[in-house]
Amino acid sequence: MKLRWQFVWSHLISILAAVLVIGAVHLFLLLRSTxxxxxxxxxxxxxxxxxxxxxxxxxxxxxxxxxxxxxSGTRLDGGMETMGRLHDLLALYRVERVEVFNGLRREVxxxxxxxxxxxGLETPWFPPNPSIAARIAGGGTASWVQRxxxxxxxxxxxxxxxxxxxxxxxxxxxxxxLDGTLLAAILPTGTVGAIEAGKxxxxxxxxxxxxxxxxxxxxxxxxxxxxxxxxxxxxVARRPTVRFDDGTVLSVALMxxxxxxxxxxxxxxxxxxxxxxxxxxxxFTLGSSLASRLMAPLSALLDGTAAxxxxxxxxxxxxxxxxxxxxxxxxxxxxxxxxxxTYLAAISTLAEVVEAKSRYTREHVERVERLVIAxxxxxxxxxxxxxxxxxxxxxxxxxxxxxxGKIAIGKEILNKSGPLDSTEREEILTHPEVGALIVERMGKxxxxxxxxxxxxxxxxxxxxxxxxxxxxxxxxxxxILAVDAFDAMTMNRPYSSGRPQEEAMAxxxxxxxxxxxxxxxxxxxEVLSTVERTKSAISxxxxxxxxxxxxxxxxxxxxxxxxxxxxx
Amino acid sequence: xVGTFWGGxxxxxxxxxxxxxxxxxxxxxxxxxxxxxxxxxxxxSRPQPLAGRExxxxxxxxxxxxxxxxxxxxIGELPSERAQFLRQKLVGQALLAVSDGERVFxxxxxxxxxxxxxxxxxxxxxxxxxxxxLSTRFQEGVLPLALDISSPQALAPLVGSLQGGLIDxxxxxxxxxxxxxxxxERLRAAWGSSDGWRAFRGSDLESLQVQLYSSGKLAxxxxxxxxxxxxxxxxxxxxVMPIPxxxxxxxxxxxxxxxxxxxxxxxxxxxxxxxxxxxxxxQEDSSDRINRATRRLPVLLSAYESxxxxxxxxxxxxxxxxxxxxxxxxxxxxxxxxxxxxxxxEGFASHAQPPKLTRDAFLSNGDRP
Numbered sequence: 001m002k003l004r005w006q007f008v009w010s011h012l013i014s015i016l017a018a019v020l021v022i023g024a025v026h027l028f029l030l031l032r033s034t035x036x037x038x039x040x041x042x043x044x045x046x047x048x049x050x051x052x053x054x055x056x057x058x059x060x061x062x063x064x065x066x067x068x069x070x071x072s073g074t075r076l077d078g079g080m081e082t083m084g085r086l087h088d089l090l091a092l093y094r095v096e097r098v099e100v101f102n103g104l105r106r107e108v109x110x111x112x113x114x115x116x117x118x119x120g121l122e123t124p125w126f127p128p129n130p131s132i133a134a135r136i137a138g139g140g141t142a143s144w145v146q147r148x149x150x151x152x153x154x155x156x157x158x159x160x161x162x163x164x165x166x167x168x169x170x171x172x173x174x175x176x177x178l179d180g181t182l183l184a185a186i187l188p189t190g191t192v193g194a195i196e197a198g199k200x201x202x203x204x205x206x207x208x209x210x211x212x213x214x215x216x217x218x219x220x221x222x223x224x225x226x227x228x229x230x231x232x233x234x235x236v237a238r239r240p241t242v243r244f245d246d247g248t249v250l251s252v253a254l255m256x257x258x259x260x261x262x263x264x265x266x267x268x269x270x271x272x273x274x275x276x277x278x279x280x281x282x283x284f285t286l287g288s289s290l291a292s293r294l295m296a297p298l299s300a301l302l303d304g305t306a307a308x309x310x311x312x313x314x315x316x317x318x319x320x321x322x323x324x325x326x327x328x329x330x331x332x333x334x335x336x337x338x339x340x341x342t343y344l345a346a347i348s349t350l351a352e353v354v355e356a357k358s359r360y361t362r363e364h365v366e367r368v369e370r371l372v373i374a375x376x377x378x379x380x381x382x383x384x385x386x387x388x389x390x391x392x393x394x395x396x397x398x399x400x401x402x403x404x405g406k407i408a409i410g411k412e413i414l415n416k417s418g419p420l421d422s423t424e425r426e427e428i429l430t431h432p433e434v435g436a437l438i439v440e441r442m443g444k445x446x447x448x449x450x451x452x453x454x455x456x457x458x459x460x461x462x463x464x465x466x467x468x469x470x471x472x473x474x475x476x477x478x479x480i481l482a483v484d485a486f487d488a489m490t491m492n493r494p495y496s497s498g499r500p501q502e503e504a505m506a507x508x509x510x511x512x513x514x515x516x517x518x519x520x521x522x523x524x525x526e527v528l529s530t531v532e533r534t535k536s537a538i539s540x541x542x543x544x545x546x547x548x549x550x551x552x553x554x555x556x557x558x559x560x561x562x563x564x565x566x567x568x
Numbered sequence: 569x570v571g572t573f574w575g576g577x578x579x580x581x582x583x584x585x586x587x588x589x590x591x592x593x594x595x596x597x598x599x600x601x602x603x604x605x606x607x608x609x610x611x612x613s614r615p616q617p618l619a620g621r622e623x624x625x626x627x628x629x630x631x632x633x634x635x636x637x638x639x640x641x642x643i644g645e646l647p648s649e650r651a652q653f654l655r656q657k658l659v660g661q662a663l664l665a666v667s668d669g670e671r672v673f674x675x676x677x678x679x680x681x682x683x684x685x686x687x688x689x690x691x692x693x694x695x696x697x698x699x700x701x702l703s704t705r706f707q708e709g710v711l712p713l714a715l716d717i718s719s720p721q722a723l724a725p726l727v728g729s730l731q732g733g734l735i736d737x738x739x740x741x742x743x744x745x746x747x748x749x750x751x752x753e754r755l756r757a758a759w760g761s762s763d764g765w766r767a768f769r770g771s772d773l774e775s776l777q778v779q780l781y782s783s784g785k786l787a788x789x790x791x792x793x794x795x796x797x798x799x800x801x802x803x804x805x806x807x808v809m810p811i812p813x814x815x816x817x818x819x820x821x822x823x824x825x826x827x828x829x830x831x832x833x834x835x836x837x838x839x840x841x842x843x844x845x846x847x848x849x850x851q852e853d854s855s856d857r858i859n860r861a862t863r864r865l866p867v868l869l870s871a872y873e874s875x876x877x878x879x880x881x882x883x884x885x886x887x888x889x890x891x892x893x894x895x896x897x898x899x900x901x902x903x904x905x906x907x908x909x910x911x912x913x914e915g916f917a918s919h920a921q922p923p924k925l926t927r928d929a930f931l932s933n934g935d936r937p
Contacts, residue, residue, distance in 0.1 A: 079709065080785060083776060084766030091771035113775040113798040114576030120801070180580055190597050206587055207580050222587045224597050 004295060008287035015279040023272035027265070034264040035232075038256070042237045045188045046254050050241040052186040053195075053252060056176070057143075057155070057242060063093035064141075064157045064174045071172050072162040076100050076108040086110035097154075097175035100161070101125050107170065115177045120150035123173045127156070129246045136160070136171060144246035145178065145197060153178040153202040155244075180205035190259070192219040196238070196251045216253050223257035228265045232258030297325040301332055311444025312390040313340040346442055347397055350404050357411050364487055369399040371483040371527060376476075378523040385475060391447075395476045397439070398451035402480050405435025405452070429464045432456050451476040455484070458515045478517035482508060482524050485516070501528065570598060570845075571612065571627040573605045574862065578794070581861030582628070589848040596841065609633065612642050612833065625836035626846060631665040631827040634673045635900035643831040646672045650843060657850060661895050662867035665827045668899065674829035675846040677855060678864035681823045682722055683889035685781070685799060686788035688807045697815040698726065701788055702757045713758040714777050715790035717768040718917035720909040722790050725821035726751045728894065729813030734822070739897045741905035745912075752916070753925045754814055762921050769917035778802060793886040796863040800882070808885025810892045825893035828864065865890055 067089055076082050086098060087110055097111035104125055111121070127133055127144060135142040139160045146156050154177045161170040176182065183193045183205035194204045194216045201215045206222050220234050238253040297317075304315045315336050317329045351365055376395060379385045387395065406414055409431050413424045420428060436453035439445050454468060454477035461469030463481075489504040499507075505525055512518040574582060583600045590596040601624070603611060612627055613636075629637070637643045646654075651672040654663055662676040686695065695701045701713050715722040720743070728734035730747040759765045767773075767780060767789075774795060780786035782802030790811060791799070799806050813821030830846040832839060848854060852870055859866050865886060866872065896902065916923065 078783075080711070080763040080766060080780070083780060083785075084770060087766075087772045087776045088770060090775070110779065111775060112772055113778050113795065119803065181576060184580070184583065184600075189599050206584050222584075222591075225591060225594075 003298070004288065004291040007291035007294075008284055011287035011290075012280060012283040015283040016276070019272070019276050019279045023268075023275060027268040027272060030264050030268045031261055034261050035235075035258070038235055038258060038260050039237070041260075042191075042235050042254055042256055045191060045256075046237045046239050046252060048188070049183075049186050049193065049254060050239050050252050053182075053241055053250075056182065056186075060095070060155070060157055060174060060176055061141075061143075063095045064159055064172065066093055067095065067098055067174060068159050068161055068172045071100050071170070072164075078108045082108055083110060095174045096177055097121055099123050099173045099175070101171045101173070103169060111175075115179065115181060120148040120152050121154045121175050121177060122148070123156055123158075123175065127246075132158075132246050135245055142246075143244045145202070145244055145248040145250070178203045180207040187254070190224050191254050191256045192216070192222050193255070194219070194253045196253055197248045202250075216255055219255060220257075223255065224259065225257065226259035226262045229257045229259045229262035231265070232261045234258065294325070297321060297329055301328060304332060304336065307390070308336060308339065311446075312393075313343055313444065314389040314393040343442065343444075347400055350407075350438065351400050353407055354401075354404055357406060357409075357414060364491055365400055367487050368402070368480070368483050369396055371487065371524065372396070372399040372476075372479050374527040375479050375483060375520065375523045378526050379475075379479075379519070382523070384519065391476075394445065394448040394451065395479075397445060397448040398455065398476055399480055399483070401435060401439055401448070402452050402455045402484060403431065403435065404438050405431030405433065407438070408434040433465050450474060451480065453477075455480045457481070459512075459517045460514045462515070473517075475517070475520070478520045479524070482516045482520045485511075486524065486528075501532070569622055569624050569626075570600050571603055571608050571624040572600060573603055573608050574628065575602055577797070578858075578862040581858050585849065585854050585858055586845070589845055589854070592848070593841065593844060598845065612637060613640055623835040623837075624833050625838060625842040627831050627833065628677070628828055629674075629831055631674070631676060631829045631898045632896055632903050632906060634666060634829060634831065634898040635668070636903045637831060638668070638673050639900045641834060643673055644834045646674070646832075647843070650675075650847060653847060654850075657869060658867055659869055659872060661825065662827055664895065665825075665898055666829055673898070674831040675850050676827040676829045676867045677849050678828045678859050678862060679867050679890060680792055680794070680826050680828065680864050681886060681889045681893045682725075682790050682792055682811060683808050683823065683886050684788055684811045685791045685795070685806050685808055687781070688805055690787050691807075694807070694809045695788070695812055697812050698754070699815040700812075702755075704787070706787055709785060711758065711760075711764045711767055711780065711786045713755070713788050713790075714764075714767040714780070714786055715755075716773055716917075717752070717755075718910070718914045720906055720913060721824050721826070723748070723751055723913065724894070725811040725823045726755070726814060726817075729817035729819045729821040732819040734824070734894055735897070738901070739899055740901050741909065743905060743909045748909075748912070749925060751814075756922070756925060759922055765922045774798075781806070793863050793865060793883070796880070796882040796886075800880075806882070808882045808889070810885075810889040820892075822892060822894040823889050824896050825890055826896060827867065828862075 070085075070089060074082075074085075076086075086108065090096075090098065090110055090112055096115050097109070099109040099122070100107045101123075106125065109122070123146070127136070127142075127146070129144060132142050132144050136158055141157070141159045143155065143157045145153060147153050154175045156173055156175055158171055158173045161172055163169070178195055180203055183195065183203060187193045187205055192204070192206060195202045196216075204216065204219055206219065216236065223234055234255050234257050236253065236255045238251055240249050240251045243249045300317050304317050307315045313336070316333055319326060319329050319333065321329065355365070372395060373392065376385070376387055376392065380387060409428055413420065413427060416424070432453050432455060436449040439449040439452055451474050453465070454473050457463035457466065457468040457473045457477060458481070459470060459473070459478065461467050463473075486504050486508055489507060490498040490501055492498045498504075505528060508516060508521045508525065512521040570582070570586060572579065572582060579600060579602050586598040586600060590598045608627060608629065612624060612629070634643070638645075651670075654666075654672060654675065658676060662679060663672070666672055666674045666676050684695075686701075690704070690706075691701075695704075698713070704712060706712055717723070720741075724734055727743065727747045730750055731742055731744055734742055736742050759768055767777060767786065770776070774791070777786060777789045777791070778795060778798045779802075781789060781799070782804045784804070791808075811821050811823050813819070830849055832842045832846060836842045849858065850868070852868060855866060855868055856871065858864075859871075863883075865883070
């Protein structure tokens, strides 16, 4: 895996771990607070429902008393008129069933068919509970819960009617069925509930089925469902609400589904995923940024090393860091310098050997190199060609060693002042090939060797050793040929003076397109003209040859010296 | 929110069914709110004030309200695909009851019709006419017949038999005072003294009639199928038959057939959901459960094909009444005429004592409380 991705992944894993932990804690706290809120809300609903139930019972007591007022002064015979009047009162007081007992005899009864129909809610006289019977017999009011014949529970409220005579004992009982309808009117939306007495469920809403009373647990199926709400236990709250005279404690129980918890879970997960997405993006950005910061010098080092391996000896990396990577870069540069200097020392040695054998001075080598580089600059400026630093280095090497093959030529032939015979001529024609072979053996300088091999090929194909023409000849070779010829023409020899520069330039122009590349000639003439016009020499500080001999005046020195750091 | 005037077990059954439906439809909370009939009509018809009054999404109403509700733009027309769904599932009359031409305004969920409940131990065979009931000798303190004198639906078969029909060619209610007065005149023997008058009028009349019947103080009365459970629990034998006409009446007595319909309020914020809830109430299972609980008659073709929910003797009697009954159009004009008739009868029934039976007395307002 690439280092960049290792960085990204390590950041990603760290941030994901942090987000997961923080998200889990946040979700836990969110759910807990929501659960508490739900519980509080249910408790609040329970308070309201309990209050409403108490109100309903209070209303029933009030209705009982009102009906008792009516019944006390009325003769109730169970006839049509009495029944009609009782039904008018039922409608007025919204009581479901009213009964009047005279002694042990039921004098009259009336009920609304919707809820109090049938014999199921009749009041047995006296009630089976002895304490209630005692209260009633004692003339007090009494309230109790009764299970009817059909299993339906009802709430009974009894009062002794005012006596018309000392012997008269008449009681009035009103009944409210304890069924789901009672709860339906007071339950909040989305909540199911039950009226319970101890562990017994008296009524539920919704009614589980027409045949069964059901229990609160069975009602869970009726709870509204929300997203993820089924993951949470329904909330249940119970509260004892009222105690009747028979000792029955009526409790109200409410149950609601954890819809808000489900919603909170959704919100929490959404937030979690949002943070996760943000964290992933952050991890990628941070990891990528850090990787870029670390990888830039490493990549440069890698590229530099690869370039060095391919023979690019001019590689030098920017040293703009002050950390370990900066030290590594400096060490690399130092290593690259040493390798380069080793090469340069070898080149220098070869150049020295050539000088020792030929009549050429070291100034010639130096001038040729400078002019070649200057000519290459002009060509670059005109946009005709683009040299990399490595190509420029190879050009310098080739310019310095363009005649290194002369090592293999006899000194008498090299320095012969008269015309060469055919044997001598053939021998001298071998020196480009010999020079190329020598440079090739140095390694990493194959291109320089090829330039040297072609440095005596003429543009029209009349050169040697292979008779290449035009574009077949490397541009660098064409430049070296023109510059070498110009310098040979203008160079002063111990035994003769060089030709004037104008004349040499005219000669170059005359031979452009034949011996020389017109482009190279034109660029060289521009170089020469510029030097003439500005009355300045080409910088003596430039050029590889000069770099090999720092601190020495080229004109005063007759020999090519190895660079100082090599000598050291 | 669903508005209904159903109470007691009918309301419970509706709530249970809506809970089932809401669970199938997803996280939907459906609340049932119970109103009196007049209050429901008022709630539906009035524009909702800005605050403090929630709009109803659905309501369960008698089908003869539909015309006026549509005219007042309280309810809208059902989409064509829903109407097509109804055409495939309903008996023909039920669909006609909620339609105006091609336009369908609600989902009919149950049928209802008034019939005569009588004591088979008193009447060894079904009485052929009202006069036969009234001329039967009863014990002291036993009323031969009771019906809600303030209800045009209860009197309509008798008035219609005297008039020779109840609906004219335009589909309007024919309610001639002369025929109404004659009907009341011929019924006078039923309430006899002032004691019996309460069994024909007043609040909680159905409860009173059931209790009088169950205690042997009433020999027959006009009732709807929703009283079947009460009669079954009362413990006294009973039989049900179509309301007979008067002897010598030119026409047959035909009870008005009504339907309970689910309508969708135009103010509903969840119109599509409300439409779906209405359609769900018409599914075979839902419809059967509601009809069993409310003891009303089915409207689905499949229920009649399978005889589902029609097996009890009482149901059979009401079914016969339904078959012989008079279909009521749900047009605005019909509703208007019916309301006029209702006002007249309420005026008459508001008298605390039986009024004189003259045309003028009938048209007066009586002594309303």
